[in-house]
Amino acid sequence: MPGFQPRPLHPERSARDLYGAEIRRLREAAGMSLTRLAEVLQFSKAHLSRIETAESPPPPGLSEKLDAAFGTGGTFLRLYPLARLEQYPDRYRRFMDLATQAMVREGYSETVHGLLQTRAFAEVILRAGAPFASEDEIEHKVAARLKQQERLHGPNPPRYWFILDEASLRRIVGNPRLMRDQMQQLLQAGTLRHVTLQVLPFSAGAHSELGGSLTLLTLPGGSTVAYEEGSRNGLLIEKSDIVAKRRAYYDLLRAQALSPRESQAMISKALEAFDHAAQPLAEE
Template sequence: MGWKERELQPDKSPRHFYGSEIRRLRKLHDNMSLGRLAKILNFSLGHLSRIEGGDSKPPEGLSEKLDTAFNTDGSFQRYYALAKREPFPDKYSTYLKLANTAIGHASYTLTVPGLLQSEAFASAVLNAGEPLATPEELEDWLTTRMARQTRLHQDPPPCRYWFIVDEWALRRPVGGAAVMVEQLSLLLAACQLRHVTVQVLPFSAGVHSEMGGTSLILLTLPDQEVIAYEEGSRSGHLIEDAHAVAQRRDLYDLLRAQSLSPHDTEAVIRSALEGFANALRGTARPLADE
């Protein structure tokens, strides 16, 4: 049975209409494949597929290329005027869908990344971050977060992971000493996985580009395209523009250079773990932010 293109929803939004027009005109032009159109436009096939499906906003400059390719006398430029003003809905859902197909995942987080959180740690973070949520909502979010970790432990691993974690995440007690002992032990276990690299960005690194508290995530998709996702405590921003993504990759390379080696990272995690373990035994108090 041959591959079947998914059904489009042109009446859902200006962005979806824009994408459906790409497919309609492709079909009118000798049933042109999306791959062929991507070559004509000199554009990423994966990105073009997401635009046609309504999952991504069209970037600046694409409409002019489409009008030239299809000889549509400015139609796509007029559609773009509407599509670019449309707020991008369900950004996190789109990010999760892309993350579940990525072959490379690189992130910097101020706290322990969700993919490496213990259930108790994740529960404490969610309860603190969403104090007005209902118990049912918190339970749903926790279940979703823990379910995402399944892909990390698949055999063979479908993705290469690189995590840069701020030292702040190791020192600030979340949920109490017992929760931190479990969490830091889990983090050490992740360091032993062959497809996972963990680095700590130490306090001694001083100022850096992500001090505003934003998490930076870079996803490498199966077609080798890289997209970025920036997330704050209350919002997320998906970035697909090639120039903007390249800037984030440069920033991530700087963070990687400022971070400890994997070997030294394990030593710092063990030190923090020992501090919380001692606190749990009542013999010492762990270091926290000064």
């Protein structure tokens, strides 16, 4: 059997990739294994491995330790601000870049859409999706998600259209009190003039997006791209004929969903149920 081959690094891609590549270069030049470097730094080996391969951004405090360990005179400390700014792995960056340009953003999701999540809801969801991540990694993910919401609530926002599966109103994430707060946030979002919110009820039955999510971004100039995401990966679609098919799928979901008014009523009923269930928690 061939020996273990470390994952190739691509320092030319981004500051985060360069940061990780420098760790590996200096580590190997010093004849150190990843395990030994983690011991020297008093840092999680698993987390350090993800930083070296640019899967995770460097956390505060690590750069100083790396400069001390390798005697690099502040190289990592200078790279850190740039690497930290790159909040998303390489495969998501183009989608996120396009999302910041979109004039209209439409989406379907089986859970509460990330742009509509409370901090507490986002933390539980992200922790469930990465059960072995460190506290710093989770905090970074939460901060990145909340930052995406700034455009939704900022000046001159794009047009948003959200279709949420009824499961997002039924599955308890965290506890009833957390869900009550999340339902309140959904109701508030539904009152924004640039937001349309619909619920796809269970009665709609099977549909094209079961098990995943779909986002359509209408860009300046009128072109549209689609983004499909599962629990562990995502796919950006830019070919116009394939995007047109995804548009047709989304339009069908929109027709099957409850009206915005009916959707607000369903969310209100969910809020009432969670509020009732949360009362014993408040008395404890």
